[in-house]
Amino acid sequence: MSVAGKHIVLTGASSGIGESAALRLAELGARLCLVARREPELLRVRDAVLEAGGEADIYPADLSDQEAVGALAQRLLDEQPRIDVLINNAGRSIRRPVAESLDRFHDYTRTMQLNYFAPVQLTLALLPRFYAQGAGHIINVSSMAALIPTPRFSAYTGSKCALDGFSRTLAAEHVGRGIAVTTINYPLVKTPMTAPTRIYRYLPQMDRRKAAEWMVEAIARRPVRMTTYTGRTWGTATAALPGPTVRATGRIFRTVGEALRRRAERDSQA
Template identity: 65%
Template sequence: MSNAIAGKTIVITGASSGIGEATALHLARRGARLCLVARRADELARVQTEIRALRAEAWIYPTDLSKSGEVEACADALLAEHPRIDVLVNNAGRSIRRPVRESLDRIHDFERTMDLNYFAAVRLTLRLLPGMLERRSGQIVNVSSMSTLMPTPRFAAYVASKSALEGFSRTLAAELVGSGVQVSVVNFPLVKTAMTAPTAVYRYLPQMDVDDAAEWIVRAIDKRPYRVANRLGEAWNAATALLPGPTVHWTGRLFQVVGKRLQQRAERDARPAE
């Protein structure tokens, strides 16, 4: 059992389903104490029961993280009940897939993704960081996406919010050098969860298994690298930094061609058989 995980108190947001739920269970198996945050109390209670069946400890904090007052109340409860919080995993998130040209009257798309993907993570970080700094020990793990490493059409609201989170993470990581507190960012590719299920064309693309995704977060906590990503994401990120013009242009073209083909295939498959 890893020393970096056993006995540690770890807060995971978005723990009622998908990557957050799987991560909570993987960490429980390694002896962590879990504080589970999300809106659906019944789903959190289900995950808590599963964790207890593994003989690990878990507490639940039903919270709508897009509401600033609820985030503050959640942080108050966490700090009151757990004198030592070792790791905060900011995983709760929402995605919106819509081209900007179809979002002209939808500023709320941009506000909602920022509220949850960026401001909620920052709010919780600001509240849990002082205890970590006092103890000279702790970690903030921010869950992001491979879409921030490459030009990703149709996801402006989502990518902007995750990019804000990454900008915050990078600055914070640099400020915290030598403090004993680390920051990690996890850039997931497509993962098969409730988030990707409604998008028909994703059926034809490779999707990471949720248990493999959980192990990326476990690795982030165990080894504390700044970034966990795959080679494709890292290569695209390097290409975008070195040759931004051509990379944006050709990635845009690639998405147009592949996106059109996948859409046609999804429409064909959705037609009733004659």
């Protein structure tokens, strides 16, 4: 299946993976609806798409606001005669141990709103259009953190696990109806969202242009899941042997985290 000519709604399009995906999809002939909170950044990405010979409309919307999500969905349905693909890419990450989150329940609610409730709300709103067309594709951007035990990311991981569960059920219910559901469980990707965490500079990070190519491949092949070999293997081990895997993962993260923290401190003092 070709990307050319497809009408694609892409959230989180103003930076990071979303920006790179917008430019790559435009190069391949997709017609884009770019969604993000910051209108100036959306205009910048749209201009880059137009300069590359692509087509794009912008839809500024704060996906952390349920009313704004509803208004966005209605605008899309009113203004776009066809929607072929919905890419739920917008998200937030919070890195904080549970023991330091005891008075920060709001971290969990705001992460769930953007990473889970907004994608679900958009999906539910656009599904009737897919039914009427007899075809559609939902791509939910998740993380390897949803497949493996990941210390310090309880709010983020919880939201992505919820999205993974919704995606699996949605995919199973729509087998044979022309509507595909793909979950992309990315590894760590080098984006503005990861930049504030100092120790990430010492870890392998996927280039966001490669992450964008994963989206292209997802649209072309429509797999149920895309992730790395490590994600598949570690996820399988966690499902088959949760006790030993969780204990081993906790020790590994603690040891590696302490080593990276010491290295970052030495570099900052140098």
